[in-house]
Amino acid sequence: MEERASRPTLAAVARRAGVAASTASLVFSGSGPVAEATRERVLTAARELDYGGPDPTARSLRRGRSGVIGVVTEDRLAETFRDPVNVALLDGIGEELSDARLSLLVIPMAGVGGPDPGDAAIDAAILIGCTTNVADSVASLRRRGVPFVGVETEPLDGVTAIDIDNREACAAAARLLARLGHRRVAVVTLPLDPGRRRAPLDPAREAASTSFVARERLAGVRTVFPDAGGVSAASSAVDEGMIAGRSLLDGPAASRPTAVLAQSDLLAVGIVLAAEERGLRVPEDVSVVGFDGIAVDGLLSRALTTLAQPVEEKGRAAGRAVLAALRGERAPDRLLQCELRVGSTTGPAPDDTSFR
Amino acid sequence: MEERASRPTLAAVARRAGVAASTASLVFSGSGPVAEATRERVLTAARELDYGGPDPTARSLRRGRSGVIGVVTEDRLAETFRDPVNVALLDGIGEELSDARLSLLVIPMAGVGGPDPGDAAIDAAILIGCTTNVADSVASLRRRGVPFVGVETEPLDGVTAIDIDNREACAAAARLLARLGHRRVAVVTLPLDPGRRRAPLDPAREAASTSFVARERLAGVRTVFPDAGGVSAASSAVDEGMIAGRSLLDGPAASRPTAVLAQSDLLAVGIVLAAEERGLRVPEDVSVVGFDGIAVDGLLSRALTTLAQPVEEKGRAAGRAVLAALRGERAPDRLLQCELRVGSTTGPAPDDTSFR
DNA sequence: GATTCGAGTCGAAACGATTCGACCCCTCGT
DNA sequence: ACGAGGGGTCGAATCGTTTCGACTCGAATC
Numbered sequence: 001m002e003e004r005a006s007r008p009t010l011a012a013v014a015r016r017a018g019v020a021a022s023t024a025s026l027v028f029s030g031s032g033p034v035a036e037a038t039r040e041r042v043l044t045a046a047r048e049l050d051y052g053g054p055d056p057t058a059r060s061l062r063r064g065r066s067g068v069i070g071v072v073t074e075d076r077l078a079e080t081f082r083d084p085v086n087v088a089l090l091d092g093i094g095e096e097l098s099d100a101r102l103s104l105l106v107i108p109m110a111g112v113g114g115p116d117p118g119d120a121a122i123d124a125a126i127l128i129g130c131t132t133n134v135a136d137s138v139a140s141l142r143r144r145g146v147p148f149v150g151v152e153t154e155p156l157d158g159v160t161a162i163d164i165d166n167r168e169a170c171a172a173a174a175r176l177l178a179r180l181g182h183r184r185v186a187v188v189t190l191p192l193d194p195g196r197r198r199a200p201l202d203p204a205r206e207a208a209s210t211s212f213v214a215r216e217r218l219a220g221v222r223t224v225f226p227d228a229g230g231v232s233a234a235s236s237a238v239d240e241g242m243i244a245g246r247s248l249l250d251g252p253a254a255s256r257p258t259a260v261l262a263q264s265d266l267l268a269v270g271i272v273l274a275a276e277e278r279g280l281r282v283p284e285d286v287s288v289v290g291f292d293g294i295a296v297d298g299l300l301s302r303a304l305t306t307l308a309q310p311v312e313e314k315g316r317a318a319g320r321a322v323l324a325a326l327r328g329e330r331a332p333d334r335l336l337q338c339e340l341r342v343g344s345t346t347g348p349a350p351d352d353t354s355f356r
Numbered sequence: 357m358e359e360r361a362s363r364p365t366l367a368a369v370a371r372r373a374g375v376a377a378s379t380a381s382l383v384f385s386g387s388g389p390v391a392e393a394t395r396e397r398v399l400t401a402a403r404e405l406d407y408g409g410p411d412p413t414a415r416s417l418r419r420g421r422s423g424v425i426g427v428v429t430e431d432r433l434a435e436t437f438r439d440p441v442n443v444a445l446l447d448g449i450g451e452e453l454s455d456a457r458l459s460l461l462v463i464p465m466a467g468v469g470g471p472d473p474g475d476a477a478i479d480a481a482i483l484i485g486c487t488t489n490v491a492d493s494v495a496s497l498r499r500r501g502v503p504f505v506g507v508e509t510e511p512l513d514g515v516t517a518i519d520i521d522n523r524e525a526c527a528a529a530a531r532l533l534a535r536l537g538h539r540r541v542a543v544v545t546l547p548l549d550p551g552r553r554r555a556p557l558d559p560a561r562e563a564a565s566t567s568f569v570a571r572e573r574l575a576g577v578r579t580v581f582p583d584a585g586g587v588s589a590a591s592s593a594v595d596e597g598m599i600a601g602r603s604l605l606d607g608p609a610a611s612r613p614t615a616v617l618a619q620s621d622l623l624a625v626g627i628v629l630a631a632e633e634r635g636l637r638v639p640e641d642v643s644v645v646g647f648d649g650i651a652v653d654g655l656l657s658r659a660l661t662t663l664a665q666p667v668e669e670k671g672r673a674a675g676r677a678v679l680a681a682l683r684g685e686r687a688p689d690r691l692l693q694c695e696l697r698v699g700s701t702t703g704p705a706p707d708d709t710s711f712r
Numbered sequence: 713g714a715t716t717c718g719a720g721t722c723g724a725a726a727c728g729a730t731t732c733g734a735c736c737c738c739t740c741g742t
Numbered sequence: 743a744c745g746a747g748g749g750g751t752c753g754a755a756t757c758g759t760t761t762c763g764a765c766t767c768g769a770a771t772c
Binding site: 365366367377378381382384385387388410411413414415416417418419 | 757758759760761762
């Protein structure tokens with residue numbers, strides 16, 4: 001394979017067709033009048049030289065647009081696709097964008113060793129799943145003058161925010177548990193900061209947390225259970241949920257939480273598994289609530305009580321917002337509501353002798 | 357927002373720092389010696405002007421590389437993410453690529469109204485899930501001189517092929533059914549051609565099919581059941597499977613197939629549902645086999661008999677191959693094996709009065 | 713003390729297109 | 743018949759870098 005035998009250029013095609021490069025350009029871009037005969041001649045020359053059309057990079061440089069929308073994700077590429085929430089989100093975004101003939105560039109967030117979001121040739125960007133370390137990416141995009149929208153990021157100046165009502169959703173779940181008689185509830189949070197440390201919650205860590213989503217969801221629970229404690233996980237995954245579940249469910253029944261609110265369904269599944277591992281029955285001994293409403297049926301043989309978020313609608317909204325940003329407009333913020341979907345992992349609080 | 361207030365350029369930074377643009381370039385690219393004092397001066401100037409680093413497009417144009425790998429998929433963007441096989445594949449690809457600091461550009465295949473694969477600024481490409489209409493994309497990439505690898509595409513000249521052994525896998529499933537006494541088996545194929553027509557199989561259509569995967573899988577079945585007929589689906593989806601299932605399972609028991617081999621798990625699920633809809637028991641009245649080995653547990657309350665393919669390994673292999681292609685090398689072809697995973701949707705053929 | 717060497721810097725030439733203004737010539741209107 | 747208008751074409755400038763060869767200057771070499 002003669003790999004890099006230089007490809008023909010527009011200039012070469014023009015020369016062969018006996019026209020100026022500018023005229024040949026007109027033929028391919030379609031902007032501007034060209035005589036039918038000339039067009040024919042240029043197209044023929046292109047075919048003869050096996051010219052595949054204008055070079056995208058050169059075209060982008062000159063035009064100032066690349067036709068690519070960046071999707072900045074928190075994790076490494078590999079992990080982005082492993083989370084069903086991200087996938088559903090991308091699905092929604094893609095739906096809006098493919099109509100506009102735009103491509104989707106998946107970019108890992110700044111600072112994890114991958115390429116800098118600013119190093120990609122993109123016209124606009126969407127920040128998704130960027131919970132812990134959004135600042136670098138935002139700065140990078142701003143410096144580059146790339147317009148962007150945020151999906152569940154901290155409120156950012158001049159940036160359209162597409163959010164779900166995390167606080168109210170979690171408050172609703174907490175109210176359910178309160179109604180069922182639970183008093184000792186624990187929360188398993190998403191990673192709180194770039195270090196992704198697994199550790200018990202404490203006020204200092206919470207205050208220092210860079211994860212807007214984790215803080216909001218926690219705050220929602222606290223509106224009902226002001227003293228709720230818990231632990232933070234290192235990622236949204238089943239095995240992380242198990243680790244967190246073990247640390248919460250070990251110890252005597254009198255101090256054990258009777259309900260656990262997980263900040264993702266995957267974590268929730270892990271907690272259920274950890275409970276079963278310990279011989280605890282769900283929901284008789286401990287209730288578990290998840291978040292997301294993704295299909296976890298494959299992982300769990302029962303219906304998880306969860307907060308179902310309209311994730312595809314969120315994606316579509318983000319897609320529309322970034323399209324607006326591209327036009328220089330600013331789409332209004334959105335705050336989508338979740339639905340509390342009661343499954344079979346929640347039930348009345350167990351009789352608690354320590355309260356008698 | 358003053359959207360397009362032109363951003364500072366490298367030249368502006370250089371001017372401010374009192375050095376030549378070429379020297380400033382050296383500072384950012386790191387290639388070539390620069391005095392510490394000069395570097396400091398340039399960096400300071402950059403900071404003062406809020407310069408975010410060299411423009412990626414201009415850099416790409418000059419360097420001839422963009423740091424982006426294209427993933428060409430059959431469907432529209434939106435549909436790409438809806439198929440769990442694609443997602444798992446992307447996951448595997450991303451794993452290999454993120455180490456190389458490359459980004460992933462998802463490009464819908466040529467000819468569906470989206471952007472042409474050649475219109476994207478990519479260094480190399482991977483063709484995935486391109487079953488029906490790969491020719492245009494291949495031609496486009498070739499004309500552009502973009503190296504690429506194919507995942508389950510037709511064998512292509514000079515292109516590394518990452519395949520699974522579709523033929524042998526389907527033959528193995530067919531042997532299982534033969535062993536169970538089945539004689540009348542039908543196949544539900546993936547789309548056979550760009551038209552994605554739903555229709556009974558016939559030799560002419562099969563010969564004209566542009567889908568390598570569909571043909572191979574069908575051929576595998578035919579090694580055991582040379583006369584197996586069936587229908588083609590319009591896409592790999594549960595509802596398509598139901599449509600296909602209905603068309604196969606209507607009619608008297610004597611002519612009805614006793615087993616159906618679907619070319620994807622999603623189709624298989626649809627067929628099981630169609631059977632149940634008709635009051636047929638699976639597997640007592642009809643056996644169903646899928647393909648892929650993805651988690652369909654959420655869709656079906658039983659374990660599907662299926663051909664599990666090593667889809668993440670396939671993705672990683674594709675990632676490694678494209679990295680090699682980027683270096684101008686050609687990675688060897690791979691032919692990965694599938695595993696016949698027997699679930700509870702297959703069983704002995706029903707007693708068949710027409711054979712007595 | 714002349715010579716070589718290399719670190720550091722610079723200017724100019726790509727990279728491959730698009731776009732703007734100028735120009736030509738033919739047609740149409742009056 | 744003459745000016746206006748517009749379709750069609752062209753040349754030149756531009757987009758923002760990187761890279762190549764050349765040049766300078768101080769230090770090391772013999």
